[in-house]
Amino acid sequence: MSYFSDQNYQNLNPNNFIPAEYESCDFTQCDFSGLDLRGFSFENCSFHNCDLSNTKVPGVSFRGVRFDNCKMLGIHFQACNPFLIEFTFKNCQLDYCGFYNLQLKKTVFSSCRMLEADFTMANLTSSSFVGSDLSGAVFEQSVLEKVDFRDAQNYRIDPELNRIKGARFDLDGLPGLLGKYGIKIG
Known part of the structure; x- marks a missing residue:
């Protein structure tokens, strides 16, 4: 090679x-x-x-x-060598990318657009999504402990389906955490 x-x-x-x-x-x-x-x-x-x-x-x-x-639209990163x-990632377009079941501890996604990205079963411990748009992104059975979601937008994360201990969120992000409960905030 x-x-x-x-x-x-x-x-x-x-x-x-x-x-x-x-x-x-x-x-x-x-x-x-x-x-x-x-x-x-x-x-x-x-x-x-x-x-x-x-x-x-x-x-x-x-x-x-x-x-x-x-x-970087539509890349199936779960197929790469883990x-x-x-x-x-900084200021990248990662729409429709797949990160299924990857070990992505301490990964930085800074000010990225990640429409419908799939993080199912990914371990994102101590990662950062600061300033990113996560519209339609899937977090299911994901490890989100100590993840920084401050200034991130449009995420939907079910605390019952993901491990979120120590994760950081803005008050503006509460609807993304509590939306399934039909709670009105503000």
Whole structure:
């Protein structure tokens, strides 16, 4: 397998993007939408202003990977290699992404749009969703202990179906926690 380290890629032609191990590489304004990334490995890499929508990620390794201002619609992250998985997302569109049953402790989703993202059975202990839009996101049998939901919007979390001990919420977020009870707040 090929190995690339400390490379900067800008406007990379997807035809020149070969399955390899990429370590400490930066990808800027690259369009990878719809690509099959099977056989790729990313460690301590950064993606800036890239489109990765509908990429296929079976077996792909993401270790210490940062995504800034990326469009990442419909990615099934539950198919990637779960070993040492570690992401940071900032100002990304993660609509319709799946994180089913992943160990995502301390993952940062900062100011992201995550419409109908699926976090069913995910362990998100000590993660952060600060400033994110979670409209239609699914949290069921998820571990949300010590998760920071301050300034997050439009979430619906059933405290009876999820572990939320120590999670942080704004007062504005109470309807997202108590909505199923038909309680009027304010």
